[in-house]
Amino acid sequence: MxxxxxxxxxxxxxxxxxxxxxxxxxxxxxxxxxxxxxxxxxxxxxxxxxxxxxxxxxxxxxxxxxxxxxxxxxxxxxxxxxxxxxxxxxxxxxxxxxxxxxxxxxxxxxxxxxxxxxxxxxxxxxxxxxxxxxxxxxxxxxxxxxxxxxxxxxxxGLGNAGMVLLRARAALRAARPESDLSLIRVLAQHAQVLDVMQSRKPADPGDRCRIFLGEEGLRDDACAYRAPALAPGPRYNPVTVAAALPVLEALLPGGAPLRWSTPAPNGLPGGYPVRIADGSVALDLPPGLDLAEAVAFNERVGQGDGVERIDKDGTVHFTEACRAAVEAFAPDLAEPLAVDDLARRAARLDEVLAREG
Missing domain, CATH: 3.40.50.720 (NAD(P)-binding Rossmann-like Domain)
Structure with missing residues (x-):
């Protein structure tokens, strides 16, 4: 045990x-x-x-x-x-x-x-x-x-891509109860989760999560957006937990192998299909999807969280939209963020938010 x-x-x-x-x-x-x-x-x-x-x-x-x-x-x-x-x-x-x-x-x-x-x-x-x-x-x-x-x-990581997997599975189960839902593979970013949870399908297909069904990886991206809408808030937490528990149990010694989707396997940006077995994690990309394409997709849609790029030393650069959002009251919040500056920047965020008005 x-x-x-x-x-x-x-x-x-x-x-x-x-x-x-x-x-x-x-x-x-x-x-x-x-x-x-x-x-x-x-x-x-x-x-x-x-x-x-x-x-x-x-x-x-x-x-x-x-x-x-x-x-x-x-x-x-x-x-x-x-x-x-x-x-x-x-x-x-x-x-x-x-x-x-x-x-x-x-x-x-x-x-x-x-x-x-x-x-x-x-x-x-x-x-x-x-x-x-x-x-x-x-x-x-x-x-x-x-x-x-x-x-x-x-x-x-936990949550996010796994939450998208559960939403897609719920939609498929409701539409086709007899379907084989044993393998759903998800390529998705945290920045896409709010739309998925609220059933808001982006107009541009390129901005949607990528959903691959079965071993052959048949695409059905729209199924990520067909489950009943759920307004944002802590009510998402049970879905986060439901997405995380299978992963944690698979990581335990003697855990049964699991094919799932998780954020940031071994530090990759965004979420990917993975295989978990014997305490190790490996990518489980569907046929026709290579790693470079998957990473590029997640880096692009991840800009919805305001992150433009991450330097080799871990410094984070923010998008133009992110900078514009705080330009009027605290433009310094969107300056490049170095890892050794986290405490000062957190204090600055506290100060800005405390001066609401």
């Missing part, structure tokens, strides 16, 4: 813990977070609802030595990184012009909230000499490629 370490016990972290415990293949869950009260209550809830051993740990994941020590002490089989300085729904419901400008710029502008914890976790993984799989939930389509430039890429 396996040990899983979950870093970050917000809503998704809690749901993942409950799902893993209920699945019966995890003997021990280590739940780590900054708030002793939240971690303790989550551990009590999971332990009460399952036969899993649950260990609550107070952890500031920005303290690299503390993360490395926790890895060394617990020796998990899989690490699940769910923490961020600010969640992606933190600005939901705020209507001020600065907030709206930051939202319009794309999630890439808020990379200073999403990157620091997973960056620190991966540094701790390196320092601890830990070689197991790391699954990252924090904006993996972009944080993965940044970390790949630094030699610190997690094994893969």
């Amino acid at each position: 396996s040990t899983v370490l979950i870093i970050g016990v917000g809503d998704v972290g809690q749901q993942l813990a409950l799902g893993l415990a209920a699945g019966g293949r995890v003997r021990r869950l280590v739940l780590a977070g900054r708030s002793p009260a939240v971690v303790g209550e989550t551990a009590a809830m999971v332990a009460s609802a399952s036969d899993c051993l649950v260990e609550p740990v107070r952890l500031d994941a920005l303290r690299q030595d503390d993360v490395a020590e926790l890895l060394d002490r617990t020796r998990p089989d899989v690490v699940v990184q769910c923490a961020a300085l600010q969640g992606p729904w933190a600005l939901a419901g705020r209507i001020g012009p600065r907030t709206q400008g930051v939202l319009a710029a794309g999630l890439g502008l808020r990379l200073p909230y999403q990157l620091p914890v997973i960056l620190n976790v991966m540094k701790a993984v390196r320092d601890a000499g830990w070689t197991g799989p790391v699954a990252n939930l924090s904006f993996p389509d972009v944080t993965g490629p940044v970390l790949q430039r630094l030699g610190l890429a997690p094994t893969l």
Whole structure:
């Protein structure tokens, strides 16, 4: 039986813990977070609802030595990184012009909230000499490629492309209940997920997710947009969890092989079809799709998140549309973002958003 370490016990972290415990293949869950009260209550809830051993740990994941020590002490089989300085729904419901400008710029502008914890976790993984799989939930389509430039890429990301897979499967199941839905392969970016979840099919076919059915990879891109519409918000979290749990169970020792779609396998930009077996992850591209084409597609549609390109040293450059969205009140927010400038840029974002009006 396996040990899983979950870093970050917000809503998704809690749901993942409950799902893993209920699945019966995890003997021990280590739940780590900054708030002793939240971690303790989550551990009590999971332990009460399952036969899993649950260990609550107070952890500031920005303290690299503390993360490395926790890895060394617990020796998990899989690490699940769910923490961020600010969640992606933190600005939901705020209507001020600065907030709206930051939202319009794309999630890439808020990379200073999403990157620091997973960056620190991966540094701790390196320092601890830990070689197991790391699954990252924090904006993996972009944080993965940044970390790949630094030699610190997690094994893969969670959500996003897997969510698109589930939406396509739901639409196909409703239309053709007798269909074989055993293999759906998805090429998609985080920037496309909102349209998929709201059933808004882009007018330009080139901007749609690519959906490949069966071994032969028959294209049915439109099926990603045919499931019932779901308005944005934390209600997406159960879909994120449903997309993540099969991946995590496949990564466990002795896990059954899985063909799925995930963000950022080995630090690639965007999401791809993968095969997971024996704790390793390999691409599972359909016939006729080569890696260069797949990467180019994800880099192009990923500009919808405001990211134009990522340099070899991990510096992120933002798109013209992103820069235009904040030009009137904080143009410096869209200047190129270096990895060693994350703390200062996060503080600047805090300042700008606090001065709403």
